[in-house]
Amino acid sequence: MVKKVVVKAVGGFEQLQVEKDGPPPEPLPDQVTVEVKACALNFYDIYIRQGLSPDTQPPCTLGLECAGVVVAVGEEVDTVKPGDHVAVHCPKGGACAEMITVGVDSVLVVPPEMSFDVAASFTVTYLTAYFTVFHMGGLREGGSVLIHSAAGGVGWAATQLAKTVPQVTVFGTASQHKHQAIKDNGVDFPIHYDQDYETEVLRQRPQGVSLVLDNLSGADFTKSQNLLEPLGKVVLIGARSMVGKEQRSLWQVFKVWWDTKNVTPYSLVMNNHSIAGFNLNELRNKDPANFNRGWKKILEMITAKKLQPRIDSVWKFENIIEASKQISERKNIGKVIIKP
Ligand SMILES: NC(=O)c1ccc[n+]([C@@H]2O[C@H](COP(=O)([O-])OP(=O)(O)OC[C@H]3O[C@@H](n4cnc5c(N)ncnc54)[C@H](OP(=O)(O)O)[C@@H]3O)[C@@H](O)[C@H]2O)c1
Missing domain, CATH: 3.90.180.10 (Medium-chain alcohol dehydrogenases, catalytic domain)
Known part of the structure:
Protein backbone atom coordinates (compact mmCIF):
# COMPACT_ATOMS: atom_id res chain seq x y z
CA MET A 1 0.00 0.00 0.00
CA THR A 123 10.41 24.27 -8.87
CA VAL A 124 7.28 26.29 -8.12
CA THR A 125 8.90 29.13 -6.21
CA TYR A 126 12.07 29.78 -8.18
CA LEU A 127 10.43 29.33 -11.58
CA THR A 128 7.64 31.74 -10.64
CA ALA A 129 10.22 34.23 -9.39
CA TYR A 130 12.48 33.72 -12.43
CA PHE A 131 9.82 34.30 -15.06
CA THR A 132 8.22 37.23 -13.25
CA VAL A 133 11.40 39.08 -12.23
CA PHE A 134 13.23 38.64 -15.54
CA HIS A 135 10.95 37.64 -18.43
CA MET A 136 7.88 39.65 -17.49
CA GLY A 137 9.31 42.15 -15.02
CA GLY A 138 12.40 42.96 -17.10
CA LEU A 139 14.29 44.05 -13.96
CA ARG A 140 17.39 46.02 -14.98
CA GLU A 141 20.52 47.38 -13.36
CA GLY A 142 19.64 50.13 -10.89
CA GLY A 143 15.98 49.06 -10.80
CA SER A 144 13.80 48.52 -7.76
CA VAL A 145 11.20 45.93 -6.81
CA LEU A 146 8.51 45.47 -4.19
CA ILE A 147 8.17 41.82 -3.13
CA HIS A 148 5.27 40.84 -0.88
CA SER A 149 5.71 37.99 1.67
CA ALA A 150 9.46 38.21 1.13
CA ALA A 151 10.02 35.39 3.64
CA GLY A 152 7.68 33.00 1.80
CA GLY A 153 8.79 30.59 -0.90
CA VAL A 154 8.32 32.86 -3.93
CA GLY A 155 9.39 35.96 -2.00
CA TRP A 156 12.62 34.29 -0.87
CA ALA A 157 13.42 33.20 -4.43
CA ALA A 158 12.45 36.55 -6.00
CA THR A 159 14.72 38.44 -3.60
CA GLN A 160 17.72 36.30 -4.50
CA LEU A 161 17.04 36.54 -8.23
CA ALA A 162 16.49 40.31 -8.08
CA LYS A 163 19.82 40.66 -6.27
CA THR A 164 21.65 38.96 -9.15
CA VAL A 165 21.03 42.23 -11.07
CA PRO A 166 23.52 44.98 -10.13
CA GLN A 167 22.35 47.82 -7.90
CA VAL A 168 18.77 46.69 -7.50
CA THR A 169 16.84 47.95 -4.48
CA VAL A 170 14.47 45.42 -2.90
CA PHE A 171 11.49 46.36 -0.71
CA GLY A 172 9.93 43.35 1.03
CA THR A 173 6.94 42.87 3.31
CA ALA A 174 6.99 40.23 6.06
CA SER A 175 6.01 39.75 9.70
CA GLN A 176 8.36 41.68 11.98
CA HIS A 177 10.14 38.61 13.43
CA LYS A 178 11.28 37.61 9.91
CA HIS A 179 12.99 40.93 9.14
CA GLN A 180 16.55 39.95 10.01
CA ALA A 181 16.21 36.81 7.84
CA ILE A 182 14.88 38.69 4.80
CA LYS A 183 17.56 41.37 5.20
CA ASP A 184 20.22 38.66 5.25
CA ASN A 185 18.62 37.29 2.08
CA GLY A 186 18.95 40.66 0.29
CA VAL A 187 15.91 42.80 1.15
CA ASP A 188 17.10 46.40 1.57
CA PHE A 189 13.91 47.78 3.13
CA PRO A 190 11.82 45.31 5.16
CA ILE A 191 8.27 46.51 5.85
CA HIS A 192 5.99 44.97 8.49
CA TYR A 193 2.22 44.77 8.50
CA ASP A 194 1.59 47.58 11.01
CA GLN A 195 3.10 49.89 8.42
CA ASP A 196 1.37 51.04 5.25
CA TYR A 197 3.68 49.61 2.57
CA GLU A 198 2.63 52.22 -0.01
CA THR A 199 3.70 55.06 2.30
CA GLU A 200 6.92 53.29 3.29
CA VAL A 201 8.02 52.58 -0.29
CA LEU A 202 7.29 56.15 -1.40
CA ARG A 203 9.11 57.57 1.64
CA GLN A 204 12.29 55.80 0.50
CA ARG A 205 11.73 56.18 -3.21
CA PRO A 206 9.33 59.03 -4.04
CA GLN A 207 9.42 58.28 -7.78
CA GLY A 208 8.12 54.73 -7.12
CA VAL A 209 9.55 51.34 -8.07
CA SER A 210 10.21 49.68 -11.43
CA LEU A 211 8.49 46.41 -10.52
CA VAL A 212 5.82 45.15 -8.13
CA LEU A 213 5.21 41.41 -7.77
CA ASP A 214 1.60 41.55 -6.59
CA ASN A 215 0.50 38.34 -4.87
CA LEU A 216 -2.37 40.04 -3.03
CA SER A 217 -4.84 41.27 -5.68
CA GLY A 218 -8.01 43.15 -4.69
CA ALA A 219 -7.58 46.72 -3.45
CA ASP A 220 -3.82 46.16 -3.28
CA PHE A 221 -3.74 45.83 -7.06
CA THR A 222 -4.61 49.55 -7.26
CA LYS A 223 -1.91 50.32 -4.69
CA SER A 224 0.59 48.37 -6.78
CA GLN A 225 -0.18 50.55 -9.79
CA ASN A 226 0.16 53.71 -7.67
CA LEU A 227 3.66 52.60 -6.68
CA LEU A 228 5.12 52.43 -10.18
CA GLU A 229 7.67 54.82 -11.60
CA PRO A 230 7.41 55.68 -15.33
CA LEU A 231 8.06 52.51 -17.41
CA GLY A 232 7.28 50.45 -14.30
CA LYS A 233 5.33 47.21 -14.29
CA VAL A 234 3.02 45.25 -11.97
CA VAL A 235 3.07 41.48 -12.41
CA LEU A 236 -0.01 39.93 -10.84
CA ILE A 237 0.92 36.50 -9.48
CA GLY A 238 -1.58 35.64 -6.79
CA ALA A 239 -4.72 36.46 -4.86
CA ARG A 240 -3.56 36.03 -1.30
CA SER A 241 -6.20 38.55 -0.15
CA MET A 242 -8.85 35.92 -0.91
CA VAL A 243 -7.52 33.83 1.95
CA GLY A 244 -8.55 35.26 5.28
CA LYS A 245 -9.46 32.60 7.76
CA GLU A 246 -9.28 28.80 7.84
CA GLN A 247 -12.47 28.52 5.74
CA ARG A 248 -13.09 30.51 2.58
CA SER A 249 -15.47 33.48 2.57
CA LEU A 250 -17.28 33.77 -0.76
CA TRP A 251 -17.92 37.45 -0.05
CA GLN A 252 -14.18 38.05 0.35
CA VAL A 253 -13.48 36.10 -2.86
CA PHE A 254 -16.03 38.18 -4.76
CA LYS A 255 -14.71 41.46 -3.35
CA VAL A 256 -11.11 40.63 -4.26
CA TRP A 257 -12.15 39.59 -7.77
CA TRP A 258 -14.18 42.79 -8.20
CA ASP A 259 -11.43 45.11 -6.92
CA THR A 260 -8.81 43.44 -9.10
CA LYS A 261 -10.70 44.54 -12.23
CA ASN A 262 -9.58 48.06 -11.44
CA VAL A 263 -7.29 48.88 -14.39
CA THR A 264 -7.74 52.02 -16.44
CA PRO A 265 -6.05 51.78 -19.86
CA TYR A 266 -6.00 55.58 -20.15
CA SER A 267 -4.07 55.81 -16.88
CA LEU A 268 -1.60 53.16 -18.08
CA VAL A 269 -0.93 55.22 -21.19
CA MET A 270 -0.61 58.54 -19.39
CA ASN A 271 1.71 57.09 -16.73
CA ASN A 272 3.79 54.80 -18.97
CA HIS A 273 2.86 51.79 -16.83
CA SER A 274 2.40 48.12 -17.72
CA ILE A 275 0.36 45.37 -16.12
CA ALA A 276 1.15 41.69 -16.62
CA GLY A 277 -0.19 38.43 -15.24
CA PHE A 278 1.61 35.15 -14.61
CA ASN A 279 0.56 31.56 -13.97
CA LEU A 280 3.28 28.90 -13.88
CA ASN A 281 0.94 25.98 -14.59
CA GLU A 282 -0.44 27.69 -17.68
CA LEU A 283 3.07 28.52 -18.87
CA ARG A 284 3.98 24.85 -18.67
CA ASN A 285 0.77 23.88 -20.53
CA LYS A 286 1.18 26.43 -23.29
CA ASP A 287 4.96 26.81 -23.63
CA PRO A 288 6.68 23.73 -22.18
CA ALA A 289 9.97 24.50 -23.96
CA ASN A 290 10.28 27.85 -22.18
CA PHE A 291 9.25 26.27 -18.86
CA ASN A 292 11.97 23.63 -19.26
CA ARG A 293 14.64 26.17 -20.17
CA GLY A 294 13.79 28.08 -16.99
CA TRP A 295 13.76 24.86 -14.91
CA LYS A 296 17.25 23.90 -16.11
CA LYS A 297 18.58 27.45 -15.66
CA ILE A 298 17.38 27.58 -12.04
CA LEU A 299 18.86 24.14 -11.31
CA GLU A 300 22.14 25.35 -12.79
CA MET A 301 22.13 28.46 -10.58
CA ILE A 302 21.35 26.44 -7.44
CA THR A 303 24.04 23.89 -8.28
CA ALA A 304 26.53 26.73 -8.80
CA LYS A 305 25.46 28.10 -5.38
CA LYS A 306 24.28 31.36 -6.96
CA LEU A 307 20.86 30.72 -5.35
CA GLN A 308 20.19 29.21 -1.91
CA PRO A 309 16.72 27.76 -1.33
N1 LIG B 1 1.24 32.76 -10.37
C1 LIG B 1 1.86 31.64 -10.06
O1 LIG B 1 2.11 30.79 -10.92
C2 LIG B 1 2.25 31.41 -8.63
C3 LIG B 1 3.11 30.36 -8.29
C4 LIG B 1 3.48 30.21 -6.95
C5 LIG B 1 2.97 31.09 -5.99
N2 LIG B 1 2.12 32.08 -6.38
C6 LIG B 1 1.55 33.01 -5.38
O2 LIG B 1 2.59 33.62 -4.65
C7 LIG B 1 2.15 33.86 -3.33
C8 LIG B 1 3.17 33.29 -2.36
O3 LIG B 1 3.16 31.87 -2.47
P1 LIG B 1 4.20 31.00 -1.67
O4 LIG B 1 3.85 29.56 -1.91
O5 LIG B 1 5.56 31.48 -1.94
O6 LIG B 1 3.83 31.41 -0.19
P2 LIG B 1 4.33 30.83 1.18
O7 LIG B 1 5.74 30.42 1.14
O8 LIG B 1 3.36 29.81 1.59
O9 LIG B 1 4.17 32.11 2.08
C9 LIG B 1 3.46 32.09 3.23
C10 LIG B 1 3.67 33.43 3.89
O10 LIG B 1 2.81 34.42 3.31
C11 LIG B 1 2.52 35.40 4.29
N3 LIG B 1 1.09 35.70 4.35
C12 LIG B 1 0.56 36.85 4.02
N4 LIG B 1 -0.77 36.80 4.10
C13 LIG B 1 -1.11 35.58 4.51
C14 LIG B 1 -2.33 34.94 4.79
N5 LIG B 1 -3.51 35.55 4.62
N6 LIG B 1 -2.30 33.68 5.20
C15 LIG B 1 -1.10 33.04 5.36
N7 LIG B 1 0.08 33.61 5.08
C16 LIG B 1 0.08 34.87 4.66
C17 LIG B 1 3.04 34.85 5.61
O11 LIG B 1 4.26 35.48 5.90
P3 LIG B 1 4.29 37.01 6.39
O12 LIG B 1 3.03 37.27 7.13
O13 LIG B 1 5.47 37.10 7.27
O14 LIG B 1 4.44 37.79 5.14
C18 LIG B 1 3.32 33.39 5.34
O15 LIG B 1 4.35 32.91 6.16
C19 LIG B 1 0.76 33.26 -3.21
O16 LIG B 1 -0.19 34.28 -3.42
C20 LIG B 1 0.72 32.27 -4.35
O17 LIG B 1 -0.57 32.03 -4.82
C21 LIG B 1 1.77 32.24 -7.67
Whole structure:
Protein backbone atom coordinates (compact mmCIF):
# COMPACT_ATOMS: atom_id res chain seq x y z
CA MET A 1 0.00 0.00 0.00
CA VAL A 2 1.09 3.59 -0.69
CA LYS A 3 0.60 6.48 1.74
CA LYS A 4 -0.64 9.82 0.44
CA VAL A 5 -1.90 13.11 1.79
CA VAL A 6 -5.39 13.91 0.58
CA VAL A 7 -7.79 16.83 0.74
CA LYS A 8 -11.09 15.05 1.44
CA ALA A 9 -13.41 17.97 0.68
CA VAL A 10 -13.49 21.78 0.57
CA GLY A 11 -13.09 23.01 4.13
CA GLY A 12 -10.80 23.50 7.10
CA PHE A 13 -7.61 21.75 8.26
CA GLU A 14 -9.54 18.62 9.25
CA GLN A 15 -9.94 17.88 5.53
CA LEU A 16 -6.19 17.15 5.28
CA GLN A 17 -5.71 13.44 5.94
CA VAL A 18 -3.26 10.61 5.28
CA GLU A 19 -4.71 7.64 3.40
CA LYS A 20 -3.38 4.35 2.07
CA ASP A 21 -4.03 3.31 -1.49
CA GLY A 22 -2.85 0.71 -4.00
CA PRO A 23 0.48 1.31 -5.77
CA PRO A 24 0.53 3.79 -8.68
CA PRO A 25 0.02 2.43 -12.21
CA GLU A 26 2.95 0.95 -14.15
CA PRO A 27 4.47 3.72 -16.31
CA LEU A 28 3.04 4.14 -19.82
CA PRO A 29 5.64 4.47 -22.63
CA ASP A 30 6.25 8.19 -21.87
CA GLN A 31 5.96 8.01 -18.07
CA VAL A 32 8.20 7.39 -15.06
CA THR A 33 7.50 6.08 -11.56
CA VAL A 34 9.18 7.89 -8.68
CA GLU A 35 9.68 6.82 -5.08
CA VAL A 36 9.04 10.10 -3.30
CA LYS A 37 11.46 11.21 -0.56
CA ALA A 38 10.28 14.78 0.13
CA CYS A 39 7.37 17.05 -0.87
CA ALA A 40 7.11 20.83 -0.59
CA LEU A 41 3.98 22.69 0.49
CA ASN A 42 2.88 25.88 -1.26
CA PHE A 43 0.41 28.66 -0.56
CA TYR A 44 -1.56 27.23 -3.49
CA ASP A 45 -2.38 24.17 -1.34
CA ILE A 46 -4.53 26.51 0.78
CA TYR A 47 -6.44 27.65 -2.31
CA ILE A 48 -7.06 23.99 -3.17
CA ARG A 49 -8.30 23.10 0.34
CA GLN A 50 -10.59 26.13 0.29
CA GLY A 51 -11.96 25.24 -3.18
CA LEU A 52 -10.42 28.36 -4.76
CA SER A 53 -8.35 26.65 -7.46
CA PRO A 54 -10.01 26.72 -10.89
CA ASP A 55 -8.45 23.41 -12.01
CA THR A 56 -7.95 21.25 -8.90
CA GLN A 57 -10.92 20.63 -6.65
CA PRO A 58 -11.11 18.25 -3.65
CA PRO A 59 -11.25 15.32 -3.22
CA CYS A 60 -7.67 15.15 -4.49
CA THR A 61 -4.12 14.29 -3.48
CA LEU A 62 -2.21 17.30 -2.19
CA GLY A 63 1.05 18.65 -3.59
CA LEU A 64 2.46 20.56 -6.55
CA GLU A 65 6.05 19.36 -6.19
CA CYS A 66 8.25 16.68 -4.72
CA ALA A 67 11.58 14.90 -5.22
CA GLY A 68 12.66 11.30 -5.17
CA VAL A 69 14.32 8.40 -6.96
CA VAL A 70 13.16 7.01 -10.31
CA VAL A 71 12.20 3.34 -9.89
CA ALA A 72 10.72 2.53 -13.33
CA VAL A 73 10.50 4.14 -16.77
CA GLY A 74 8.27 3.61 -19.81
CA GLU A 75 9.71 2.05 -22.95
CA GLU A 76 10.02 5.36 -24.87
CA VAL A 77 11.81 7.20 -22.05
CA ASP A 78 15.50 7.78 -22.75
CA THR A 79 16.24 10.95 -20.78
CA VAL A 80 15.79 9.46 -17.30
CA LYS A 81 16.74 6.05 -15.88
CA PRO A 82 16.01 4.07 -12.72
CA GLY A 83 18.17 5.33 -9.86
CA ASP A 84 18.20 8.97 -11.07
CA HIS A 85 17.28 11.61 -8.50
CA VAL A 86 14.57 13.91 -9.80
CA ALA A 87 12.56 17.01 -8.96
CA VAL A 88 8.90 16.51 -9.91
CA HIS A 89 6.28 19.13 -10.87
CA CYS A 90 2.60 18.16 -10.52
CA PRO A 91 0.64 21.25 -11.63
CA LYS A 92 -2.73 19.72 -10.77
CA GLY A 93 -1.61 18.27 -7.43
CA GLY A 94 -0.82 14.68 -6.53
CA ALA A 95 2.82 15.06 -5.44
CA CYS A 96 2.32 14.17 -1.75
CA ALA A 97 2.40 10.38 -2.07
CA GLU A 98 4.99 7.72 -1.30
CA MET A 99 5.11 6.68 -4.95
CA ILE A 100 3.83 8.45 -8.08
CA THR A 101 3.71 7.82 -11.83
CA VAL A 102 3.98 10.98 -13.98
CA GLY A 103 4.82 12.03 -17.53
CA VAL A 104 8.55 12.23 -18.19
CA ASP A 105 8.10 15.96 -18.93
CA SER A 106 7.18 16.42 -15.24
CA VAL A 107 10.60 15.45 -13.95
CA LEU A 108 14.03 17.07 -13.98
CA VAL A 109 17.14 15.07 -13.11
CA VAL A 110 19.04 16.69 -10.23
CA PRO A 111 22.59 15.97 -9.01
CA PRO A 112 22.71 13.08 -6.52
CA GLU A 113 24.44 15.28 -3.93
CA MET A 114 21.47 17.71 -3.82
CA SER A 115 19.28 16.99 -0.79
CA PHE A 116 15.77 15.76 -1.53
CA ASP A 117 14.39 18.62 0.59
CA VAL A 118 16.02 21.19 -1.69
CA ALA A 119 15.17 19.23 -4.85
CA ALA A 120 11.51 19.16 -3.78
CA SER A 121 11.34 22.85 -3.04
CA PHE A 122 12.69 24.95 -5.89
CA THR A 123 10.41 24.27 -8.87
CA VAL A 124 7.28 26.29 -8.12
CA THR A 125 8.90 29.13 -6.21
CA TYR A 126 12.07 29.78 -8.18
CA LEU A 127 10.43 29.33 -11.58
CA THR A 128 7.64 31.74 -10.64
CA ALA A 129 10.22 34.23 -9.39
CA TYR A 130 12.48 33.72 -12.43
CA PHE A 131 9.82 34.30 -15.06
CA THR A 132 8.22 37.23 -13.25
CA VAL A 133 11.40 39.08 -12.23
CA PHE A 134 13.23 38.64 -15.54
CA HIS A 135 10.95 37.64 -18.43
CA MET A 136 7.88 39.65 -17.49
CA GLY A 137 9.31 42.15 -15.02
CA GLY A 138 12.40 42.96 -17.10
CA LEU A 139 14.29 44.05 -13.96
CA ARG A 140 17.39 46.02 -14.98
CA GLU A 141 20.52 47.38 -13.36
CA GLY A 142 19.64 50.13 -10.89
CA GLY A 143 15.98 49.06 -10.80
CA SER A 144 13.80 48.52 -7.76
CA VAL A 145 11.20 45.93 -6.81
CA LEU A 146 8.51 45.47 -4.19
CA ILE A 147 8.17 41.82 -3.13
CA HIS A 148 5.27 40.84 -0.88
CA SER A 149 5.71 37.99 1.67
CA ALA A 150 9.46 38.21 1.13
CA ALA A 151 10.02 35.39 3.64
CA GLY A 152 7.68 33.00 1.80
CA GLY A 153 8.79 30.59 -0.90
CA VAL A 154 8.32 32.86 -3.93
CA GLY A 155 9.39 35.96 -2.00
CA TRP A 156 12.62 34.29 -0.87
CA ALA A 157 13.42 33.20 -4.43
CA ALA A 158 12.45 36.55 -6.00
CA THR A 159 14.72 38.44 -3.60
CA GLN A 160 17.72 36.30 -4.50
CA LEU A 161 17.04 36.54 -8.23
CA ALA A 162 16.49 40.31 -8.08
CA LYS A 163 19.82 40.66 -6.27
CA THR A 164 21.65 38.96 -9.15
CA VAL A 165 21.03 42.23 -11.07
CA PRO A 166 23.52 44.98 -10.13
CA GLN A 167 22.35 47.82 -7.90
CA VAL A 168 18.77 46.69 -7.50
CA THR A 169 16.84 47.95 -4.48
CA VAL A 170 14.47 45.42 -2.90
CA PHE A 171 11.49 46.36 -0.71
CA GLY A 172 9.93 43.35 1.03
CA THR A 173 6.94 42.87 3.31
CA ALA A 174 6.99 40.23 6.06
CA SER A 175 6.01 39.75 9.70
CA GLN A 176 8.36 41.68 11.98
CA HIS A 177 10.14 38.61 13.43
CA LYS A 178 11.28 37.61 9.91
CA HIS A 179 12.99 40.93 9.14
CA GLN A 180 16.55 39.95 10.01
CA ALA A 181 16.21 36.81 7.84
CA ILE A 182 14.88 38.69 4.80
CA LYS A 183 17.56 41.37 5.20
CA ASP A 184 20.22 38.66 5.25
CA ASN A 185 18.62 37.29 2.08
CA GLY A 186 18.95 40.66 0.29
CA VAL A 187 15.91 42.80 1.15
CA ASP A 188 17.10 46.40 1.57
CA PHE A 189 13.91 47.78 3.13
CA PRO A 190 11.82 45.31 5.16
CA ILE A 191 8.27 46.51 5.85
CA HIS A 192 5.99 44.97 8.49
CA TYR A 193 2.22 44.77 8.50
CA ASP A 194 1.59 47.58 11.01
CA GLN A 195 3.10 49.89 8.42
CA ASP A 196 1.37 51.04 5.25
CA TYR A 197 3.68 49.61 2.57
CA GLU A 198 2.63 52.22 -0.01
CA THR A 199 3.70 55.06 2.30
CA GLU A 200 6.92 53.29 3.29
CA VAL A 201 8.02 52.58 -0.29
CA LEU A 202 7.29 56.15 -1.40
CA ARG A 203 9.11 57.57 1.64
CA GLN A 204 12.29 55.80 0.50
CA ARG A 205 11.73 56.18 -3.21
CA PRO A 206 9.33 59.03 -4.04
CA GLN A 207 9.42 58.28 -7.78
CA GLY A 208 8.12 54.73 -7.12
CA VAL A 209 9.55 51.34 -8.07
CA SER A 210 10.21 49.68 -11.43
CA LEU A 211 8.49 46.41 -10.52
CA VAL A 212 5.82 45.15 -8.13
CA LEU A 213 5.21 41.41 -7.77
CA ASP A 214 1.60 41.55 -6.59
CA ASN A 215 0.50 38.34 -4.87
CA LEU A 216 -2.37 40.04 -3.03
CA SER A 217 -4.84 41.27 -5.68
CA GLY A 218 -8.01 43.15 -4.69
CA ALA A 219 -7.58 46.72 -3.45
CA ASP A 220 -3.82 46.16 -3.28
CA PHE A 221 -3.74 45.83 -7.06
CA THR A 222 -4.61 49.55 -7.26
CA LYS A 223 -1.91 50.32 -4.69
CA SER A 224 0.59 48.37 -6.78
CA GLN A 225 -0.18 50.55 -9.79
CA ASN A 226 0.16 53.71 -7.67
CA LEU A 227 3.66 52.60 -6.68
CA LEU A 228 5.12 52.43 -10.18
CA GLU A 229 7.67 54.82 -11.60
CA PRO A 230 7.41 55.68 -15.33
CA LEU A 231 8.06 52.51 -17.41
CA GLY A 232 7.28 50.45 -14.30
CA LYS A 233 5.33 47.21 -14.29
CA VAL A 234 3.02 45.25 -11.97
CA VAL A 235 3.07 41.48 -12.41
CA LEU A 236 -0.01 39.93 -10.84
CA ILE A 237 0.92 36.50 -9.48
CA GLY A 238 -1.58 35.64 -6.79
CA ALA A 239 -4.72 36.46 -4.86
CA ARG A 240 -3.56 36.03 -1.30
CA SER A 241 -6.20 38.55 -0.15
CA MET A 242 -8.85 35.92 -0.91
CA VAL A 243 -7.52 33.83 1.95
CA GLY A 244 -8.55 35.26 5.28
CA LYS A 245 -9.46 32.60 7.76
CA GLU A 246 -9.28 28.80 7.84
CA GLN A 247 -12.47 28.52 5.74
CA ARG A 248 -13.09 30.51 2.58
CA SER A 249 -15.47 33.48 2.57
CA LEU A 250 -17.28 33.77 -0.76
CA TRP A 251 -17.92 37.45 -0.05
CA GLN A 252 -14.18 38.05 0.35
CA VAL A 253 -13.48 36.10 -2.86
CA PHE A 254 -16.03 38.18 -4.76
CA LYS A 255 -14.71 41.46 -3.35
CA VAL A 256 -11.11 40.63 -4.26
CA TRP A 257 -12.15 39.59 -7.77
CA TRP A 258 -14.18 42.79 -8.20
CA ASP A 259 -11.43 45.11 -6.92
CA THR A 260 -8.81 43.44 -9.10
CA LYS A 261 -10.70 44.54 -12.23
CA ASN A 262 -9.58 48.06 -11.44
CA VAL A 263 -7.29 48.88 -14.39
CA THR A 264 -7.74 52.02 -16.44
CA PRO A 265 -6.05 51.78 -19.86
CA TYR A 266 -6.00 55.58 -20.15
CA SER A 267 -4.07 55.81 -16.88
CA LEU A 268 -1.60 53.16 -18.08
CA VAL A 269 -0.93 55.22 -21.19
CA MET A 270 -0.61 58.54 -19.39
CA ASN A 271 1.71 57.09 -16.73
CA ASN A 272 3.79 54.80 -18.97
CA HIS A 273 2.86 51.79 -16.83
CA SER A 274 2.40 48.12 -17.72
CA ILE A 275 0.36 45.37 -16.12
CA ALA A 276 1.15 41.69 -16.62
CA GLY A 277 -0.19 38.43 -15.24
CA PHE A 278 1.61 35.15 -14.61
CA ASN A 279 0.56 31.56 -13.97
CA LEU A 280 3.28 28.90 -13.88
CA ASN A 281 0.94 25.98 -14.59
CA GLU A 282 -0.44 27.69 -17.68
CA LEU A 283 3.07 28.52 -18.87
CA ARG A 284 3.98 24.85 -18.67
CA ASN A 285 0.77 23.88 -20.53
CA LYS A 286 1.18 26.43 -23.29
CA ASP A 287 4.96 26.81 -23.63
CA PRO A 288 6.68 23.73 -22.18
CA ALA A 289 9.97 24.50 -23.96
CA ASN A 290 10.28 27.85 -22.18
CA PHE A 291 9.25 26.27 -18.86
CA ASN A 292 11.97 23.63 -19.26
CA ARG A 293 14.64 26.17 -20.17
CA GLY A 294 13.79 28.08 -16.99
CA TRP A 295 13.76 24.86 -14.91
CA LYS A 296 17.25 23.90 -16.11
CA LYS A 297 18.58 27.45 -15.66
CA ILE A 298 17.38 27.58 -12.04
CA LEU A 299 18.86 24.14 -11.31
CA GLU A 300 22.14 25.35 -12.79
CA MET A 301 22.13 28.46 -10.58
CA ILE A 302 21.35 26.44 -7.44
CA THR A 303 24.04 23.89 -8.28
CA ALA A 304 26.53 26.73 -8.80
CA LYS A 305 25.46 28.10 -5.38
CA LYS A 306 24.28 31.36 -6.96
CA LEU A 307 20.86 30.72 -5.35
CA GLN A 308 20.19 29.21 -1.91
CA PRO A 309 16.72 27.76 -1.33
CA ARG A 310 15.82 27.88 2.36
CA ILE A 311 14.05 25.04 4.15
CA ASP A 312 11.88 26.29 6.98
CA SER A 313 10.88 22.98 8.55
CA VAL A 314 10.44 19.27 7.83
CA TRP A 315 7.38 17.23 8.94
CA LYS A 316 6.03 13.71 8.55
CA PHE A 317 2.97 13.14 6.30
CA GLU A 318 1.07 12.33 9.51
CA ASN A 319 1.70 15.91 10.74
CA ILE A 320 0.22 17.50 7.63
CA ILE A 321 -2.11 19.74 9.66
CA GLU A 322 0.73 21.23 11.74
CA ALA A 323 2.86 21.57 8.58
CA SER A 324 0.06 23.35 6.78
CA LYS A 325 -0.54 25.65 9.76
CA GLN A 326 3.12 26.65 9.61
CA ILE A 327 2.15 28.52 6.40
CA SER A 328 -1.42 29.56 7.26
CA GLU A 329 -0.34 30.94 10.64
CA ARG A 330 2.42 32.88 8.90
CA LYS A 331 5.29 31.21 10.75
CA ASN A 332 7.42 29.94 7.84
CA ILE A 333 10.64 31.46 6.54
CA GLY A 334 11.26 29.55 3.30
CA LYS A 335 9.81 26.18 2.37
CA VAL A 336 7.80 23.73 4.45
CA ILE A 337 8.65 20.09 3.61
CA ILE A 338 6.67 16.93 4.37
CA LYS A 339 8.00 13.38 4.08
CA PRO A 340 6.35 9.97 3.78
N1 LIG B 1 1.24 32.76 -10.37
C1 LIG B 1 1.86 31.64 -10.06
O1 LIG B 1 2.11 30.79 -10.92
C2 LIG B 1 2.25 31.41 -8.63
C3 LIG B 1 3.11 30.36 -8.29
C4 LIG B 1 3.48 30.21 -6.95
C5 LIG B 1 2.97 31.09 -5.99
N2 LIG B 1 2.12 32.08 -6.38
C6 LIG B 1 1.55 33.01 -5.38
O2 LIG B 1 2.59 33.62 -4.65
C7 LIG B 1 2.15 33.86 -3.33
C8 LIG B 1 3.17 33.29 -2.36
O3 LIG B 1 3.16 31.87 -2.47
P1 LIG B 1 4.20 31.00 -1.67
O4 LIG B 1 3.85 29.56 -1.91
O5 LIG B 1 5.56 31.48 -1.94
O6 LIG B 1 3.83 31.41 -0.19
P2 LIG B 1 4.33 30.83 1.18
O7 LIG B 1 5.74 30.42 1.14
O8 LIG B 1 3.36 29.81 1.59
O9 LIG B 1 4.17 32.11 2.08
C9 LIG B 1 3.46 32.09 3.23
C10 LIG B 1 3.67 33.43 3.89
O10 LIG B 1 2.81 34.42 3.31
C11 LIG B 1 2.52 35.40 4.29
N3 LIG B 1 1.09 35.70 4.35
C12 LIG B 1 0.56 36.85 4.02
N4 LIG B 1 -0.77 36.80 4.10
C13 LIG B 1 -1.11 35.58 4.51
C14 LIG B 1 -2.33 34.94 4.79
N5 LIG B 1 -3.51 35.55 4.62
N6 LIG B 1 -2.30 33.68 5.20
C15 LIG B 1 -1.10 33.04 5.36
N7 LIG B 1 0.08 33.61 5.08
C16 LIG B 1 0.08 34.87 4.66
C17 LIG B 1 3.04 34.85 5.61
O11 LIG B 1 4.26 35.48 5.90
P3 LIG B 1 4.29 37.01 6.39
O12 LIG B 1 3.03 37.27 7.13
O13 LIG B 1 5.47 37.10 7.27
O14 LIG B 1 4.44 37.79 5.14
C18 LIG B 1 3.32 33.39 5.34
O15 LIG B 1 4.35 32.91 6.16
C19 LIG B 1 0.76 33.26 -3.21
O16 LIG B 1 -0.19 34.28 -3.42
C20 LIG B 1 0.72 32.27 -4.35
O17 LIG B 1 -0.57 32.03 -4.82
C21 LIG B 1 1.77 32.24 -7.67
